[in-house]
Amino acid sequence: MxxxxxxxxxxxxxxxxxxxxxxxxxxxxxxxxxxxxxxxxxxxxxxxxxxxxxxxxxxxxxxxxxxxxxxxxxxxxxxxLPRASVLRRRRPSSESEFQLLAANVDVALILHGCNLPVNVRRLERFAAMAADGGVQPQVVLSKIDLFSRDEAVQAVAQVAHLGDALTVSALTEGGADDLMRGLEPGRTYVMLGPSGAGKTTLLNRLMGRADDDATETGADFATREVRAGDGKGRHTTTRRHLVRLPSGALLIDTPGVRELGMTDMHQGIDDVFGAISDLADECRFRDCSHQGEAGCAVGSAVERGELDQSLVDAWHKLEREAAHFERSIAERRQLDKATGKLYKSIMQGKKDRR
Ligand SMILES: Nc1nc2c(ncn2[C@@H]2O[C@H](COP(=O)(O)OP(=O)(O)OP(=O)(O)O)[C@@H](O)[C@H]2O)c(=O)[nH]1
Ligand SMILES: [Mg+2]
Ligand SMILES: [Zn+2]
CATH class of the missing domain: 2.40.50.140 (Nucleic acid-binding proteins)
Structure with a gap:
């Protein structure tokens, strides 16, 4: 070697x-x-x-x-030594500072796991981050075995503006072959994507390894099932590492999204949004959209003045994940301050109604 x-x-x-x-x-x-x-x-x-x-x-x-x-x-x-390309992201805590994720990368494989609906905004954000540092983005729809043919066709169309998406499955025979053939010897690839998208599973497959080998090969190659409730990952991979595949291509695995600033939210906000979610459980209809339906506990709280409509709007936004981390630091701080007070009043309101 x-x-x-x-x-x-x-x-x-x-x-x-x-x-x-x-x-x-x-x-x-x-x-x-x-x-x-x-x-x-x-x-x-x-x-x-x-x-x-x-x-x-x-x-x-x-x-x-x-x-x-x-x-x-x-x-x-x-x-x-001077870098040919960089993969960097803005630090969540600072507007001007960057965190370097990887260097000298040719292609970023941006994974979406098809156990969840396609999040186009997030894929765009990853693609923008790659392009920003001189890295070529390539969308990969992973776990394609979980999509029907129609869903797969639709998903590919949804992200067509980001180039031709590759589809792979680590579970089906030959499901990762196209990807494997596309990775050129001597070139460097990085896998990006939320926790649970199947990055490490794919790495193991490309290494010609079963996941059961993981214990022998260490934490870098461990994989874990996504959460049953919401299909999200468990942040299994904890550090970025580069390996050489048998094909000769170089592949960097990365920990899932948390690290990319999408979930490092201030605790205060998580608390208040959690409280709104709890309220939502009390809505009359299970599929309440909290947009003025009868018996909506969220709407009632707003009417009683216990909950600010702007927070409900923010919470709706949060559900569309992309907005979650897009919010500027300043907005977050302001929201944090507001939520400190409101959280108390919501909890108080809940107690009073019991
Ligand atoms: N159905 C299906 N499940 C898959 C596929 N690839 C991975 N999985 C499962 O998805 C789960 C998460 O896979 P991981 O490889 O640990 O995900 P990851 O992207 O590395 O997650 P982090 O390390 O947390 O960022 C595991 O239970 C895998 O078995 C696939 O192609 N199809
Ligand atoms: Mg992993
Ligand atoms: Zn409701």
Whole structure:
């Protein structure tokens, strides 16, 4: 195995005199896992690299090429080599800061798991994030075995503006073959998508492995069933890691959505929305849309002045998930303040009615 097998190209990756090139396959808290000409290795960052780093973008990420200073008993990353592309997202806590998710990626495989209806907005957001960093987006409809033929055709049409979607199933014989054939040796792919979309399952399949092997191969390759109630994942994968597939393509698996800022909401909001959901359980009709139906507990709370209509609107929006994380930080803070008060009054109102 040589570095070329991990995508090394001497024309684009230039290593300073006296140092050796390595590629980062995983980032730990105190060191990085790298692949070198002689195999995998743990490497630490030099103090200087830490010192001159101005933001998270200056630290190595999975997929990065780095310069390594190696002796018998140590390996130090002295610098991050120039990146051909980046996959980055805005930090949820800051408007200007970015978090680097991966580097030197050619194609982002954006997974949607067909156990849930297609969320076009979310796919668009992932695609935009990829394109923003010079990464080519490719939508992949996974778990296609759970869609009927009609549903599959409709789903592909729904995302046609993002290019031709691939459809895969990790369960059916040959269900991942098209994808497998499409992954070119020496190129780097990253899988993005919400928790439970089937990313790691697909990785295992592409590795030619059954999921039962996972215990032998470690946490990076573990998969878990989605929640029965809402079909969402359980955040099984906890770190980004790069592997070389038997086909020669390089694939980065990532933890699901939480990390992409879609669910790191402030607790206050979760509480109040939870309270509205509880109220909704008291509506007369189970399929109440809370838009003025008779016997709507949410509507009554608004009428009694216990609940602000704007919060109900926000809650409706939340149900359309995309809006959940789109809300600007400022709006969130404002909402948080408002919800602190309202949460109390809703809970009080509930008690009074008991
Ligand atoms: N029906 C069906 N189920 C699948 C398919 N692929 C994966 N699953 C199931 O979906 C569940 C979640 O799969 P994972 O691979 O753990 O999902 P993930 O995207 O890696 O999730 P995180 O690591 O939490 O981000 C598992 O129970 C899988 O068995 C598929 O093609 N068809
Ligand atoms: Mg996973
Ligand atoms: Zn209602």
């Amino acid at each position: 040589t570095l070329t097998d991990y995508g090394f190209d001497s024309a684009t990756v230039q290593v300073p005199e006296g140092l050796e090139a390595a590629r980062v396959t995983a980032v730990n808290r105190t060191n990085c896992e790298v692949i070198t000409e002689t195999g995998p290795l743990l490497a630490e960052l030099t103090g200087r690299l830490r010192f001159v780093a101005e933001s998270g973008m200056d630290f190595p990420a999975v997929g990065d090429w780095v310069a390594l200073n190696r002796a018998d008993d140590f390996a130090l990353i002295t610098e991050v």
